[in-house]
Amino acid sequence: MFLFKSSANNEETTTKTECKSKFPFVRPKESERKFVSPVIEKVIKDITSNMKDKDLARLFENCWPNTLDTTVAWFNVGEDFPRTFIVTGDIPAMWLRDSTNQIISYIPYAKCDDKLKNLILGVIYMQAELIISDPYANAYYAPPESKLPHPKNPWSKTDITTPPPSSATWEKKWELDSLVSFLKLSHNYWSNTKDDKFLTNKIWLEAVNSILDILEIQQLGTMQEFKNEAYKFSRLTRTTTETLMMEGIGAPVKRIGLVKSQFRPSDDSTTFPFLIPSNAFASVELSHLYEMIDTTSPDIAKKAKNLSQIIRDSIYSNAIIPHKHFENIFAYEIDGYGSSNLMDDANLPSLLSLPYFGFIDNDDKIYLKTRDFVLSDWNKFWFNGEKFQGVGSPHTGLGYIWPMSLCMKILTSTNDQEILETLELLKESSADTGLMHESFYYNDPNNYTRSWFAWANSLFGETILHLAKEKPDLIMIDDFKFIKLLDASK
Template sequence: MMTPRRSVLKSGATLLAGAMASGATRALAAPPTPQPTPIPTTPAPGRTTDLNSRRPAPGDRKFTSPAVEERIRQVSAQVADPELAWMFANCYPNTLDTTVWMGTVEGKPDAFVITGDIPCLWLRDSSAQVWPYLPLAKDDPQLQALFNGLIARQARCLLIDPYANAFMQDPQARTNLSWALHDQTDMKPGVAERKWELDSLCWTLRLAAGYWQATQDKRPFDELWANGARAALRTIREQQRLHDHGPYAFRRPDGNATETLMLFGYGAASRKVGLIHSMFRPSDDACTFPFLIPANLFAASALKGLAKVAAEARGDTALARDAMALSLELDRALLDYGQMAGPDGNPVWAYEVDGFGNGFFMDDANVPGLSSLAYLGAVPRNDPLFRRTEALAWSSRDPYFFKGAAYEGIGGPHAGLGMIWPMSMIIRALSSDSPAEILGLLRSLKATHAGTGFIHESFQQDNPGEFTRSWFAWANSLFGELIIDVNRRFPTLLSQKL
């Protein structure tokens, strides 16, 4: 069964404005029903790209931040390539322009941030979508309201069900995602999809720690947040499965192996070694082996962030102590069970293992993956183990590394073979210290937006006009983050036309 995340738009086809992606996409309703930014038809080969703004008109934008608008002006002025500057100005504010619904709950801000073409809040996506705005939040009260509202919304989501990956805007509503209607799991009101993905909880902890570090604002770290954090910590502990298989099980009766779990919904067998079981990857695809190493590394880092926020923002020594203890357990287990021998005999991080000595190497463009570990702060960027792992992931040793006539990058099972995810190229550039490599990646990103001015989920390795998801806010935010990062670290790269 095809989901909106897999619907492919062909080169030369008219992109739908005011609808939910392609004709294969379900029409989904959430109160209020979001509508995508109108996007024009992909230009024919040889046609000059129209560089008029693709943002909604100011009165149609969902959220506006003066600090973000000023950052767009500042950075765009430093980008000599007109098309790259145009892409930045379209992409960087896309989350704010199109995916944020602000409200209040009990007199406090509430922010519901949809993923784009699916009108639901993914814990992972919503955290990642707003992450590039964190450096501006200290001096922008409107951004502070957004972050306060999203941190509170995520805490309420965790208290509904910490095993869910996606949520409805109405906490009393049943899912209207057609592919989730018949899932065999404990679906609760307010849950849109209930795939247990360890990284979902890690992203919420990372966002809280990032906001605290950027602003020192204690307002979001109230008892609601603490209860949500405790629910996350309890769930991560449960999924160590040291005594039993825990309360989570999931089966989807659609016949697609990436959408369901074996062994009555509990996943593949594992040896109890202290690592955390994750039944699904950040791509929302099922894990092959239950210990997803990038997610466990992310968890070890995110738990340290939780300990810092709990101690500094709340003086909650018990929560801080529990989070740090679990983080240190993960550090030890990862050293013992998270690595494998590379082709030259030197160790690299494995992608998934089972604790019995079985595992395999691959990478997936979604974050966390092996290539994104330094970006997340889960490993030092100059760590030789990480750099060996990253190099192997960007090679033919990775079955999901795709190389076409002009472009190369990492994909994954989710969108299919030969489908490169621009997200992988962005992460590669954010993790790179080589100006020449970054320049090449910027050229590829500029050449593969298919005339839309936005970053897509994936594109066919030999035909960027064949792509998935014309409205994918996370990828757009990440591209904006990249341009700001390059402007900070290597400004001369942006002072030339690509």
């Protein structure tokens, strides 16, 4: 049952579930939403009206559209070359990784809504332009024509980088997964919409070529580029994870086919630059790139396919480490010299998420052992409180669990009881706000970080949609079929 509130001035409606939930309805009025998609509203209605748990329904209703409601800062509607600037939430900048993950769960419905399809294509083109402007950056300002404000990044005042930042750069932390996220978004859009016109767009191809060049450069060992480093980063800080050792070079590595990533998806510096989840992610999306452009750009496609295989082979040759309690598991980071860092971080890509982005099956023996390790107190960033258990990150310090890790636990689980228990933790982690947060303290969900963090909200929505499709008996009323949702979206 839905309640439609009419505006006195126009015919707009604000959709709200008429249900008894402890969570408030916190979506903006329709007139105040940054972007409205009729098909997304229809999906929300179809899902929430068929959910058993009205608290989960309200969370889904608030969280899943949060990116469209609040973070579409600029949308330049152009038939041939749209551009969309998506902020991460409470920080007025666009991250390649965050913006991809914020909108990716809307893509299956884009073919039912041309404006939504154009919005997503606009993110792809915006990312392409930003990558061309500074491929080593992780976050960017909006383009000048958007007329959006350009507040200075308060954390970057003392940064010294090689090469220097561009005028579009908000922060210049080299994170492998940032560039790979652009490839993921492109592939998801292409495979779902069947729109292939952008594959021959000069700007998109320039961004792709730039990515492949950067990845090959960052395969070099430290001594191979000594005195001629392609990338360096230094920051005056009291936090070691906010800068790189050895005057901005970072920890030394030996060339073994993997790609260096001086920073993690948390924006923290790596202990050892061969970050395994990001390299696994790269291997997957490079193979997807090959699928997309094998016909239109065969030379580039062949290069991507070769690089994908080199990275995958190196992971299996160098990143599987024996553990006295878990047999063989994937390391989080290695350096090619034999050193490894055994841990996991809640930010994606992570070791926990390896099956989620298609690197490995979730019933693979090495993955299952790795998963057991990640979800145990042998993982230094697994926190087990009086009620809450989950993976955190050095980014937020000891004791803070990230809801994204709880979502990923569900998305990689085959255990119904584990899924149901984790859903309860997610509900309680909201602290009666009706939204997800960046992190929360393991003994007090009211002690949380970032009240406006759109990526976490999108991932929660994606998690509910996953369960509605794959395990409807856990959260949906009897006889619910996911195909109903797709039919109703037409």
